[in-house]
Amino acid sequence: MNTSRRQFLGRLGLVTAGLGFASSGSLTAGSRAKFSFDISLAEFSFASELFSGKxxxxxxxxxxxxxxxxTILEYVSGFFNNKHKDPAYLKELKQRCDDLGMRNHLIMVDGENLTALNDTARLKAVEAHYPWVDAAKFLGCTAIRVNLGDAMAMLSGKKEEGTPAELATAAVDGYGKLLEYAGKAGLNVIVENHFGVSTDPDWLVGVMKQLKAPNKGLLPDFGNFCAERSKPETxxxxxxxxxxxxKEHDKYEGVKKMMPYARGISAKTHQFDARGNDPETDFIKMFKIIKDSGWNNGIVGIEYEGGLMREMGGDMAKPTNDEGIRKTKALLERVLQELG
Structure with missing residues (x-):
């Protein structure tokens, strides 16, 4: 692969790392009967501004x-611009957060393939995630979010190598090794439904069942259940x-299956109707599923992506980053009023 193509795929990978067309909460019922959650903000909600340098x-x-x-933050690894191993950079970022009274929740890490079938490549991917664990620990995060699957294969229009069973075996090994390293630092490593085989909730749950590490978990994302997309024209x-x-897995059934392992929720949005509802996801229906699972007092992250689709995709019908974040927050607050 030539350098320009590799750079393009890397940047596109960062875009689609959050793109949903395509707190760690308790794994059991909360101690309070009242259904509640804290609201965090995912950095990808500002993706278009971060990519443009604004x-x-x-x-x-x-x-x-x-x-x-x-006051609760979810970072994205790509926006650190490879400075996650720079002590001075991390110290300044942490100081800014401390001065503002912020809580650093997690870093969404989009790195090398933890499910690579090649043993050497898989171990290399595991070790490449170690500095992110260290950075998250320094910043006071509770977790890093990782992917199980080959994002670059999807972006190149190729299918992942290996059968779902072979990829599950590789995932148990690679993810398991990373869990062991992060466990020593007291951090969770949670997996989002994202690319390829990881869009299948049954596959994800199957991987979770094979691991005993107490710091494992899932991050259900409302928008990432698409198993197959049309071929891009450009x-x-x-x-x-x-x-x-x-081809898409049912998002409501998918979240229901993932909830026993959920350590957070990613409330992905792209647009809103005249009443402020998300036409792609029925939030009341979805959060009734979440509530009924016994998950409580965790963190729900706002991940608005319509602004990116507007600024970089040319879809001017989508709200701006600012409008989308505010509308998503208002929608989550309405959920708390109705279901809390």
Whole structure:
């Protein structure tokens, strides 16, 4: 692969790391009968501004608090610009958070393939995640979020190598090794339904059942159950965002299956109707499923992606980043009023 293509795929990978077309909460019932959760903000909600340079990773804590009154943060690895091993950089970021009274919840890490079938490549991927565990620990996070699957294969229009069973075996090994390292640091490593085989909730649950580590877990994402997309007409970000989902797992059944292992929720949104509801996900229906599972007093992250689709995909019908974050927050607050 030539350098320019590799750079493009890397950037596209960061875009789709959160793109949903495509706190750690208690794993058991909460101690209080009242259904409740805290609201965090996922950095990917500002993706278009971060990609364009209008905003930096250092700006994230202040914007979350000052503009939206949110004090719990979910970072994205790509927006650290490879400075996650720089002590001075991490110290400055942590100081900014401390000064603002922020709570660093997790880092969404989109790294090398933990399910690589090749033993050497898989171990290399595991070790490449170690510095992210260290950075998360320093920042006071409770977890890092990882992927189980080959994102680059999907972005290149290829199928993942291996059968679901072979990939599950590789995942238990690679993810298991990372859990062991993170456990020593007192951190959780949670998996999001995201690419390829990991969009299948039954596959994810099957992997979880094979691991005994107490710091394992899942991060159900409302928008990432698409198992197959149409082929992009152009190999660029705009082309990918124009693709359609042609095969999708049922999101409500998917979240229900994932909830016994959930250590957080990713409330993904792209657009809203005139009443402020998400036309893609019935939030009341979804949160009734979450409530009925016994999950309580955890963290639900706002991950608004319509702004990226607007600014980089040309879909001007989508709200801006600011509008989308505010509407998602209002929707979650309404959920708490109705179900709490």
């Amino acid at each position: 905003m930096s990773n250092m700006d994230f804590p202040a914007r979350a608090k000052n503009e939206y009154g949110i 190999m660029d970000i705009k082309g990918f965002m124009a693709t359609k989902c042609v």
